Amino acid sequence: MVNLFRTCLASEAALLRADRRAFWAIVSVLVLALAAAAWGAVSHAEHQRATRLGQEQAYKVWLSQDQKNPHSAAHFGLHVVRPASSLAFLDPGVGGFAGAVVWLEAHKRNSPLLRDAEDDGGLARFPAPSVAFVLLAIVPLLMVFVGYGSVSGEREAGRLPLLAASIGSFAPLLLAKAASLWLVGVALVMLATATGLAVAALSGIGMPPLARLAGWSASHLAHLAIWAVVIVWVSSMAKRSRTALIALVLCWAASVFVVPRIAANVAQVMEPLPGSFQFSERLEQDLKRVRDPLWPEDGSVSEFEKQVLARYGVDHRDKLPVSMRALSLMRDEEVGYPVFDESFGQIDGIARRQERVVSVASMLSPPLAMARISAAMAGSDAEHARRFLGEAELHRRRFMEAVNGDLLHNAVGREYSYKAGPELWSRAPAFSYGEPPVPWSLGGAATAISILVAWLVAGSFLLWRTGARLPVR
């Protein structure tokens, strides 16, 4: 059986090499893939440089502040910038649609700013020229063009009965046809990835982690294997090549462009995000509820102040060895943390459920499952964007503790007139953000990975069984 498979594979590869139409189609897609790889690498290098400079500039502006009250500086705050992930030059994912900058300021957890896609007008809704898009959408179409007549053509030419007589079972033949078709995809994945890496190295981007790169490439190869299996299966079931071509093209269009968008619609209906104003209004009310008791409007002593006075054993704030205002400001921040965690946690929960709905819909669309895996491995999916926001918020809390904390002992007796300067600004921690480990990245795409594996196993099994019972006429 293995020898038969090898013989069939060699024969199919020779046929493919001799097919001029296939040759030119492969060359065209290769040129597109290489151009996308080069563009992605150059854009990524520029983006990396811009985000690095942006973060440095943001911190420089923070440090350049003159003498002022630390709480004023806390309101001035700091901007932090999300760096591009190491494989974003191969798959930009949601990068252009997730804000890249967060303003860390006192009392507030802000949403991210500056979606790059806002500057792209109507073209923002079309796929960016990336290696991932070429491998997800264009290469499968190429494989359809090359392989749609692989079995139906044999049937139309009357060669199937001859083959049946000589080889007995069609199963190895079908698998060999699928394998030879898959090898076309393999060559394109390897060449596109190698080009991207080469241009990235020339542009000054560091070498991405090998585990990530290997995982990303392997998942694309698995996706293309599914297409190879499906194409050969459809070709074997179709009476005419024309029917196979139309069916495969419609499947391709549906799975690449229609199912994902409809799935996203359904996800929005099933798990709607609250409106911006509904969210911010509720957040404002929740914060008011926990913060207002710290700042009585009528100038009376708050419960918190009473507790502090009792703790220090004094009867008036002026006798405290620490600044009451500083304690109140720090308490103000602390009581806000659970409110922010709950409110933003709800939003993140809804978003994750939306993504789960879309992932389940990828049972109908291997490219949709693959898109999620590809972005997860590239570190450019929504879960990575959320991780950055979580890290930014944790940094904001540390930052405010450092800045407000300076008031605690230094502003005693001069709560509003006390000023600090660059020595405090430089003590406030700088922000740094690193890519998570690969297992963490894969966790967000677990459903999609299961679906892709199921497609591959089921498709291969179906192809094998079909081969055993293939109608020769």
Place this chain on the structure above:
Amino acid sequence: MLETASYFLHLCKVEFGRALHERGMRGLAVVLAMLAVAGLAQGLAERSRIAANISQAVNDDGRRLAALELALKQIEGGARPPRFADPTQAGRVGLNLGVGHAVKPVEPWAALALGASDLQSHALRVSSGNKDQFLYQQELRNPDQLAIGTFDLAFVIAVVMPLGLLALVADALARERESGTLRLAMSQGVGEDLLVVVKVAPVAAMVGLFTCAIFALASLLAAGLPDGPALARLCAAFALILAYTAFWTVLALGALLFAKSLAGAAMPLLTAWTVLVFVAPGVMLAGAKLAHPVPSRMDLLHEVREQTVLAEGRYADLLARHYHDHPQLAEGGGNKVDVPAFLMQSTLVQQEVSRRVDPLYRRHRAATGAREATIGSWALFAPAAYLQDALADLAGTGIERHRRFIGQVDAFHDEWRGYFFPKVQARERFYSSSLPEVPRFRFEPEPQGDVLSRSAVRVARLAALSGALGMAVWMFALFLRRRAHRRPIPLHTPLTRSQ
């Protein structure tokens, strides 16, 4: 010649009637209708979402103003002003207490073509703070959903309809080869080239008209019976859809006339569809970014902050200079309040920052506008994106309307500051009687004529592109006729695998 022409028209009529009953045509009609329903459903849901958000913003404004008026009247009646939110301070009213939203209303047709509306903010909270505090406000969206994109009626028409048309056309020719009735017409003197046209044109016309019918029905469901202006927009939409259909028809004719076989025609057609619909827009955007690099908004943010730090450092000078230039503002009197230092400082600092940074905002908007104009022109060669943009423009979700909104918000921000900053700097007390004078934003949409003019230009460009392509196809066919190197699709030759 006349006989041939009349026989040709007779054939077209026959084919048109036949196409009406073809299974493929009915199948495509059902698929298009189902997808149109799905697209319209999403469009309606998204429109409702945006409208609900706007409504909440407007209600929020109403509540805030009512609370402000009540608080002012209570203070005027003798109550003590609150410590942290004193409404008699004009600075606090301008910065927070009296702030409202600048709203861009959503048009009824937005349900048909969402454009980039999910990337745009429809209600911006404009205060006396810096421009970056409202210009960069974003709606709450899942970036994963944004990246996948919307599925609206415009997408169905721009992306799915051409694919269906090409499949129908190829299928119709294949069946002609198998059943072979039209070739009998060749005996009447009708050339094979014209036979291909006879087969293709009725199918294309039917698809185009059916798509227009779907659009008309969807607009009825989304916006009710059209009045005069809406009817004009509907006609513009029909013209766009028909011009778009004509483009794909000419493309199909070109491939079918010169291919040796149907498979040989199907591949280039599908390749053309993929490239024009999905590859060209990305390439165009990349080219536009190279041709028109836009100043980084992050750099703009940092510049604002840097200028703020510099201005804060020079606050004493700014204050002295301001009162030197406006001595009347320093006078005391019964109408005056003690303005907290940070409020006074913020007005002068922000004025100084605006003086230095507003030219940068203008430069950024000009650069973005230039890039959008370039994209608008080049997008003709990405026809699907071109059509979607055109339909979005008619639906009021296009980039032109949003840019107009942002420009008006920018001007309103200056007007808002122009009202409140002098009051703060003159230390004037804010009264409830001042509330009716406070500027309020009202969006001024552009005249319908401008929108229709743009649509007319787009129709003309699409028609010109189709015409140029048709002319090229025809001339190439003539050239080949003379050279006799190729024959059109042999309608009677069976397909083989090698083809």
